[in-house]
Amino acid sequence: MITKKNLVLLGPPGAGKGTLSDPLMAQEKLAHISTGEILRGEVAAGTELGKQAEACMKAGKLVPDQVVADMVAARLATPECANGFILDGFPRTVAQAELLEEAMVRIGMKLDAVILFEAPEDLLLQRLTARLTCKKCGVAFNKLFAPPKQEGVCDRCGGELIQRADDSLETAKNRLKVYHEQTAPLIQFYEGKGCLARIDSSLPVDKGFAALLALLK
Numbered sequence: 001m002i003t004k005k006n007l008v009l010l011g012p013p014g015a016g017k018g019t020l021s022d023p024l025m026a027q028e029k030l031a032h033i034s035t036g037e038i039l040r041g042e043v044a045a046g047t048e049l050g051k052q053a054e055a056c057m058k059a060g061k062l063v064p065d066q067v068v069a070d071m072v073a074a075r076l077a078t079p080e081c082a083n084g085f086i087l088d089g090f091p092r093t094v095a096q097a098e099l100l101e102e103a104m105v106r107i108g109m110k111l112d113a114v115i116l117f118e119a120p121e122d123l124l125l126q127r128l129t130a131r132l133t134c135k136k137c138g139v140a141f142n143k144l145f146a147p148p149k150q151e152g153v154c155d156r157c158g159g160e161l162i163q164r165a166d167d168s169l170e171t172a173k174n175r176l177k178v179y180h181e182q183t184a185p186l187i188q189f190y191e192g193k194g195c196l197a198r199i200d201s202s203l204p205v206d207k208g209f210a211a212l213l214a215l216l217k
């Protein structure tokens with residue numbers, strides 16, 4: 001049983017935020033808000049927002065702060081977030097963190113914990129470039145560390161597994177650079193607020209999940 005349920009998962013791409021979100025949301029009935037997943041949905045649906053975001057995403061750059069913050073604020077205000085939520089991949093800049101604070105005050109919510117996922121850079125690149133993502137449900141597998149039972153097919157929904165365009169080596173390197181320049185300052189930001197906890201994301205999934213649960217008690 002966890003007591004901390006309004007969560008931000010912070011960390012570089014490939015650190016396993018999405019991987020550990022899955023069992024956490026299943027076990028604790030938390031809402032999962034992945035800004036990357038929402039944006040990929042908008043791109044696939046060809047919406048105006050998707051069209052605006054697509055070029056940034058392809059280059060591994062960040063989509064403008066206000067655009068993602070508005071998207072998240074709208075989700076947080078829905079009843080599915082009332083029992084708790086996992087923010088995965090948001091905030092990614094200090095400006096986004098400030099917009100999140102404003103939105104939470106408006107809605108009458110408060111963050112319980114920010115979990116920083118830490119892993120060495122070479123492992124992150126290895127994970128990102130071997131990642132396979134389900135076109136239909138968005139769940140991630142990994143050719144090296146967590147292959148699907150049947151090649152090219154999602155274990156969960158039977159959808160087709162693809163390599164995300166931004167998981168190519170060049171774009172993955174750029175995403176890590178963007179993380180260090182624009183997202184890493186959030187470590188100090190949340191440390192200053194006394195709500196940051198760290199997790200070693202080079203651990204295997206079962207050990208990582210146990211460590212995460214222990215932090216959220």
Ligand code: AMP
Nearest residue numbers: 035036056057061062063068089090092
């Ligand atoms: P992710 O699936 O979290 O790795 O996100 C994929 C891409 O979506 C990122 O490389 C960005 O282009 C965009 N994106 C996702 N979340 C954010 C965010 N909080 N702020 C800006 N851009 C984002």
